[in-house]
Amino acid sequence: MPKKSATGPSSPAPEPNHATEERRWPRVTRELADDLAFDALTRDRAGKPPVDEAARLREAGLPALLMPPGPLGRGSDWRTACAVIREIAAADGSIGELLARHYVLSWSPRFFGAPQSAEGLELPAAEEQWLWGGSTDIPGTEAESATDPELTLTPVPGGYVLNGRKAFAAGVGVADRLVLGALGTDTGESLIVLVDPAHPAVTSTPEHDRLGQRLTGAGSIGFDGVPVRPGDILGVVPRDEHDLSPFAALAPLALRLALAHVALGIAEGALAEARDVSRATPRGWPAADPDDGAYADRPGRDPYLLLAYGELVAAAHTAAAVVEPATEALARGLLLEQDLGVDERADIAVLVAAAEAVTSRSAMLITTRIMELTDGADSPADGPGFDRFWRNARVLTAQGSPTHSLRDIGDHYLNGTHPALSLRI
Template sequence: MTLTTPRPCLHGHAFTSTFRTLVDDIRRGALDRERTRRLPFAEVRALQEIGFGRRRLADDGSPATRLADVFDELIDLAAADSNVAHLYRGHLAFVETLLLNPDSADSIRWRDRILSGDFVGNAQSEKQETAEITTRITRLDGVPLLTGRKFYTTGSIYADWIYLSALDGDERVGVTVRTAHNGVSVVDDWDGFGQKLTGSGTAVFTDVPIDPADITRAEPDSRQSRYLAAVFQLCLLATAAGIAQAALDDTVDFVRPRRRIFGFAGEALPRENELVQAVVGKVASAAWSARAIVRSSADELDRALRDSISGRGTDEAFLMAELNVFKAQQVVLPLVLDATTELFEVGGASAVGTGAALDRHWRNARTVASHNPAVQRARQIGDYHLNDRPPSWQGAGAPAETTQGSARA
């Protein structure tokens, strides 16, 4: 999808009102899209046209909307359709990269593209037995050409650009390519049981010419690496929080009109039953808590970024913001998974019918939770508190002894 005539970005009440109307429209079509596997191209286009994808980016390259407010909107979007919120993960992180380095030539060039409405997908992983990268840059008459195959390319099928990892010789680099080139093919072959419409399938690149300016070589930058790792994870937690809200909304809609309940003769309104009320209360509490935790983490990240831009930032602030997002992961995901399981207690066998499709909330939450396994993050948190070792991770294709933090991984 290429946006050629984006609308001017809306601000303030105008954006909020238009966004809420659009979110309501997205919610109404979500179940049918999942049942028919209709990818939400039109919905993504509409969000881009009102400026959702550039909410954080001011014309001068500084942060505009507070990060907590953007994540609050992302939760609302996930409550309407968790697929649509999830597919924005790579794009939102890409925009944050521009905020980290507002004065670089790379950021200025990309700022214009983002402000014009361009959407960026992400493609780092490959289907390999190990974490190696086989996607490579070669050169023909001095022109860089990209060839390779990626998987888990969330959002890329909707994108104008794809940011991906590749090898240039033996060096791992970042590359951004136009999806409109006929050497780029993105296939909807994601076969997970949840988040089916995120476009997290295969992207194939065949001799795709690259602007040398769109090849980025990572320089050691612990602040940027920690900040972006946290943003990527927080996007998943926001999606999970939205799923919890959707589970609450659908559970209430399921219970309210019902006139009978297991174990009672004749008419017995489930909404008046204390046990049903307790279950709904737990689901509501999980949804509220998940949102509050995500907002709190977003505020901490925003403070670290703004202090860094003003020259007051510290490495410690970025480390603690990253660690605290990892801690949030340990709490939000079990909350949401438990809520999307327990909701079935409100209706017995009737709650598992395909008409209500309440199962999709657990399937989607479980799929989101399987990204960046929480148990690995729990170990890193414990190691830090016991041994003062900060979290580290290695990018695909990196030398085994080198800790990597790709600029836009």
């Protein structure tokens, strides 16, 4: 069972008005992470929808951990939420992603609506431990594929009806609320809408046999004349990206950074679990030195093994060092809400791009190398299953493009260009 990695995040300093809660979350998270790690391999191989895992999250109270600032006075802050995501991902990358997407989507009423209306949704969401799913991608663009048709909202007396089908990376079958981008058929406006997936006109199709991240609840959801009340329209997205508020444009940045924490957590979980195996399992290095055989009974002292782990731990520390300032900057941006400026949002975007690029590379390096270092310690029947870390990292990092992130960083550094304001991930 993997323990908390030596490279993992330290608990954030508690806020004076949340001191008791802040001390509680590290303990709750650690207990849940240990619970998830215990049967992570078995659940990964079964590949079932994460119904039981979602229940574990609710039992621990984690869905309500991250609450936007407001009169509720509940929950924790962005830094704490990211630390929780990272530790859960170290135990189970799929559940780390499910939780990461939930936290970002739970801010949708604030990103796209008025604070007053957002507060009306936040209280029941916290009390009922809603798990949020969906996506804020706006359908109907050239990037939308023929297999992922747009969602449309058609006016009817008393509101709208939602039609279409869309694929999602997480939450299918387990989310309590869906946040969706849909196209208004009357005005052509892009709307952000909240939908209850329990409606009988909502159908879901889980995606089976994924390469990795098998327990996120990925799949597609269909909407056949689903009624939508006017109050469930969270906001309107401007057609011109330059008219998009900097605060609303934090939504995709928050998700990208949350997923960077998931990738880092997967890498740290692989390192922690492999460390225990490598301490006890002899490694058959090529006999290039007469003294190589001296470490057969002391595998943890093998100099080649020490060098390999040193490089991997350094890669994890490097990724963590890049992720932390991005996390701090985004936390400050969330607190500013509508007072966030364009230049401040651009600075956050560059930090997030750097975190995304570095963690993506580090996660793939670490999870790939770990399989080599633990060769012979794994078996399909009863081994620790180090391949799952690689598979999870591969599927997760494939969702974004480090090339695009690095290009944005370079353009900002050389030319002072602001990364584009967009809701696409």
